[in-house]
Amino acid sequence: DAKTTQPPSMDCAEGRAANLPCNHSTISGNEYVYWYRQIHSQGPQYIIHGLKNNETNEMASLIITEDRKSSTLILPHATLRDTAVYYCIVSSLGGTSYGKLTFGQGTILTVHP
């Protein structure tokens, strides 16, 4: 699976949009981009995933560049409860990987009042 690079930490003011970047320059054509977050002492929570089109759900938006070498997770109106570690992961769904995910160190997002 392709490797990802994320900034180790970011800050965001409450109510503002949080834009979390991720580089995945070695992504291959059949690999999806997944985003998860982990709030302290809980299991990671799935946020969103996409292949090449931008995606939006009730939690966030995912913007993937045309060349697919990077993406941005957008939390449109960050709240204090969004403070967490955010993981960007790329993985294929089929073949021998069976959708297994390799977690990196992620980005610690701190939302402050």
Add this chain to the structure above:
Amino acid sequence: DVKVTQSSRYLVKRTGEKVFLECVQDMDHENMFWYRQDPGLGLRLIYFSYDVKMKEKGDIPEGYSVSREKKERFSLILESASTNQTSMYLCASTPVGFGYTFGSGTRLTVV
């Protein structure tokens, strides 16, 4: 909502004991996974299973085994617990093509 339930939130075991960590999911997912999480090392994949009675080694399988006799249940077994297996253990399940659902985790301490 999909639920992944891990049998214990906190567990304390003695060195050398055989330890069973149980994970049950209620949505008929094909794939199930066991990870451990340690400070500074992130989440590391121990074993995964893509079908009943099927298992594959992850990145750190040494000292562990797994069992999947029924689709909804995936057990992690520490054959002889050691102090370096003190960790947070996380179970996850997913149907093919969708995101993982994780359990709340089991914090295991081996003394």
